[in-house]
Amino acid sequence: MSSAAPSPTAQSLAVVLVSPKTPGNIGAAARAMLNMGASDLRIVAPRCDYLDSQAVAMAVHAGDLLRSAKIYPTLREALADRDLSVGTSARIRADLPAPRHPAQVRGLVREAAAPALVFGPEETGLINSDLEQCQVTVRIPTGDYASLNLAQAVLLVCYEFLQGQDDVPEHSRQTATREDMEAMYGHLQDTMHLIGYTDAVRGRHTMRLWRAMLDRALMSSAESRMFRGLLRQVKWKVEQGSGKASTEIRIESEE
Template identity: 30%
Template sequence: MPTGQPQPAFVLIRPQMGENIGAAARGMWNFGLDLMRLTTPRDGWPNPNAVAMASGAGRLLNEAQVYESTAQAVEDCTFVYATTARPRGLTKPVMSPEAAMQDAAKRINDGQKVAVMFGPERAGMENEDIALANAIINVPVNPEFSSLNLAQCVLLVGYEWRRASTAIVHERLDNPNEWATQLEVEKLAENYETHLEQAGFFFPEDKAPHMKTNLRNLWSRMPLTRPDVQILHGIMRQMVRWKDRG
């Protein structure tokens, strides 16, 4: 059964290849979308090639609703977006995927039922399909090569839906260790200064204070963890042992 999470239905209009349907299902489920609708798949339905490409998202294929026409596929929706790269000569709002999915999230939060239509692989939707949409989603692609694979387009819009509907952490440190304290970094700096001075690194003598300041500044710029500090101490310890053996 579908998750029941409020979300837009993704409607694949007359999809041609089962592989693309399966890849689209995989892209949808990557971003938590599981309301797939199909209109008259060229090679019939169900399609084993779609299952092979779904790679873990086969449930979407099993639960996909199949319709005889575009009108039937969206008749229960209050707002419909159509993805197309070509000018259609139809007067409609044209939105980027980002803006469209932000708009869709607001509408769904208000209780509306929303759908996004994706055209067949070869030539996209006909104007008769587009005429049923309330707005057009236009991806800002290279104008000299604007054709997107069906699954690519689904993945792109699904990603923007995720961004619009879920709190995204834009930067994090995976598996962070305990950060080194200022005292631990200071002891590291002192250790290196001591051995570098013994090795004659701070030369000439009148430039030594400036060189030491720069070295301290280098340590402070580095976001060091305690294991980092231990490794750096170990490196210096082994270098000294190697020198003494020599």
């Protein structure tokens, strides 16, 4: 009996492994992806040879998927072309939205044109700065012992998002890529400092709150550009005001 053709979501779904340590875990994760129909493996700053013999052995029939993996120096670059990034975490983090059950996020993943699932290092999982770059975080329900092997986590989350693909989303829209959003957040942070809305001490906490709010909006690329247009206007107005103030001070001193 032949297997069914990969669904559109399976074809577009990227699995991102952040700084994996063990070749066998990478190979096993590739095998888990193949089991669920996903094929876009991305590895950020690996701490081992991802094509080591142990990785190839654990990949079994997913050797081609493993060899076609893309390597990136940073998570931001790995997510640049994605329009939805889903992080994984078993812990509640301060200032970050609480993880959700994968089934609650399934609709978002299906509606996205280029979704990504992000998994952290074996010892620590994703750190806060990684999760900041994810619009939503999921937690795999487990018993009291919540520690899962990397490949197990990949298998379970891919299963949740790639099952029941005959369901048709109620609506779909093209959301901005993560690179569009990260550029917008950098612009927003600069503007906040410019107008004194926040400072270096409170800035990170403030940006986490704004990221959480704006990520929920699922902006399109056009909307992110419109928002940045507003930020440019704020900067122009502030600079105009500063220039005017400087002129007035100079004229008064000359008198």
